[in-house]
Amino acid sequence: MVKRTSFEGDSCPIARSLEAIGDWWSLLIIREALxxxxxxxxxxxxxxxxxxxxxxxxxxxxxxxILATAPASDGSAYQEYVLTPKGRGTFPILVALRQWSEEFDDHPEQITTVLVDREKGRPIRKLEMRAEDGRLLTPADTMVKLRPPPRKRSA
Known part of the structure; x- marks a missing residue:
């Protein structure tokens, strides 16, 4: 089996997140847990x-x-896998992937489900990236810049 490259110590937050959830099986497991x-x-x-x-x-x-183990809720000897707050935090990632596929898939007619608001039964809006002042942002409106180094604590 080929060993994967580890991104654990990478400075890029996208690469670091891929270390934890970057294969399709993991994302599908998280989807089902959600x-x-x-x-x-x-x-x-x-x-x-x-x-x-x-x-x-x-x-x-x-x-x-992302998941934690817990005793089975029915009292049996089995264990269950439950999403942690970190795991539930993947929800917008999965919604973004879903919406990307709905928009750009080569065969959108084969997508047989729609994500809806449970209370109203209506499809959810497309995710948007907004500035702090509410402006809608595109990739051209953003940039990555270095954070200032952390301050040293005085003794």
């Missing part, structure tokens, strides 16, 4: 993943603090 799946067998059945691959991905998501 929809309420909690047990190994549920993930395996829904995603059709090989058990060994699922076990490795679940362990990695736990190690990265």
């Amino acid at each position: 929809f309420g799946l909690r047990r190994f067998g549920e993930f395996q059945s829904k995603l059709g993943m090989a058990k060994n691959i699922l076990a490795v991905r679940l362990r990695s998501l736990v190690d990265h603090g």
Whole structure:
């Protein structure tokens, strides 16, 4: 098996996030956890993943603090995987990926679901990037700049 490049110490926040959630299986596991799946067998059945691959991905998501293990809610001897606040924080990422696919997929007619507001039953708005003053931003309106170095504490 080819060893992946690690981005753990990279200074780019995009590369660092890919270290934790950068493979498709991990994102699909997180998607299913957001929809309420909690047990190994549920993930395996829904995603059709090989058990060994699922076990490795679940362990990695736990190690990265995206999922946590908990005793089964029904009191059985099983354990469940629950999203942490860090895991729930991936929701906008998955929505952005979904909306990108809905807009640019080569076969959008094959997409058979729509993400809706649970209360109103209406499709959600497209995600937008806005400046602090509310202006809508495009990539041309943004730039990456270096942060100032952290201040040294005085003794």
